[in-house]
Amino acid sequence: MAKKDNFISEITKAYTFKGDSLILGAPKLNGEVLTDTFIRIPLKTLNRHGLIAGATGTGKTKTLQIIIEQLSAKGIPSLVMDIKGDLSGVAVPGTINPKIEDRHKQIGLPFSASGSPVEFLSLSNDSGARLRATVTEFGPVLFSKILELNETQASVISLVFKYCDDNKLPILDLDDIKKH
Ligand SMILES: Nc1ncnc2c1ncn2[C@@H]1O[C@H](COP(=O)(O)OP(=O)(O)OP(=O)(O)O)[C@@H](O)[C@H]1O
Ligand SMILES: [Mg+2]
Structure with missing residues (x-):
């Protein structure tokens, strides 16, 4: 228990910032998702270079979606190169299922589905405004x-x-x- 409390206080200390920040998710300790302990990224660092790395299916695309959705909610637009066509889903609200509901409860964030305003641009003849x-x-x-x-x-x-x-x-x- 003391180890868990320690972990939570270390994480909270490391991920508390003066300015506004985005929530990326929750940490896991020994396979257990912690509730109400958030991994954040400060807004003011988002104009720097960054790398989201991970094996296939580990959540790189979801992480990008989470970042651009939250930026959009704060009124900050993002220009995203959607090479695989799997980021554009942020345009429509997601649907709830028991697994997602469960996960959100574990993390301590209520699930609320909403689509973000998306403008499609295209360099080719594909659908979207020709750029x-x-x-x-x-x-x-x-x-x-x-x-x-x-x-x-x-x-x-x-x-x-x-x-x-x-x-x-x-x-x-x-x-x-x-x-x-
Ligand atoms: N933070 C998360 N918590 C729980 N499940 C997640 C999380 N992030 C992603 N997932 C699940 O993992 C699946 C794969 O995630 P995602 O498509 O983001 O992976 P990826 O790293 O982009 O994979 P690829 O390398 O194939 O592009 C998602 O459909 C989602 O169900
Ligand atoms: Mg991906």
Whole structure:
């Protein structure tokens, strides 16, 4: 018991912040989910780089959803690259089932389902508002990566970008890059 109390007080101390924060979940001690003890992430750290790592099915996508949902509730929009199409579910309210209800009780957070306002953007012809990006906006490094260029080709692209930048020549589309 003392060990558990100790654990709870350490976690609470480590995850209490001065400013606003998001709740990521609850810790487990010896396989037991603790109630009313939250793992938080301070809002002011969310403009830094971060890495969510884990084996398949360990909750990386859910964690991302939880972060963007809570940010949205606070009025902070997120731009999310939904490569696998599994993040967009935040647009519709989830449905409750006994397992989820049970888990929420264990964690100490009431379950309330709500959809977040989502705007779909697309770089291709898929559904969603067409987002047009100019070649200049990609930058030479990303552009070379997308085209899977080798080192020599990538350095030529860098030169073209530099030349166009120096001479105020816009590279809007692929025709522009061919011309230059
Ligand atoms: N915090 C959590 N508590 C309980 N169950 C969870 C939690 N996070 C995720 N899960 C469950 O685990 C399943 C897999 O989670 P998720 O899809 O987020 O994993 P992933 O790491 O993104 O997997 P993949 O590598 O396949 O993309 C979810 O459908 C959900 O049921
Ligand atoms: Mg995933």
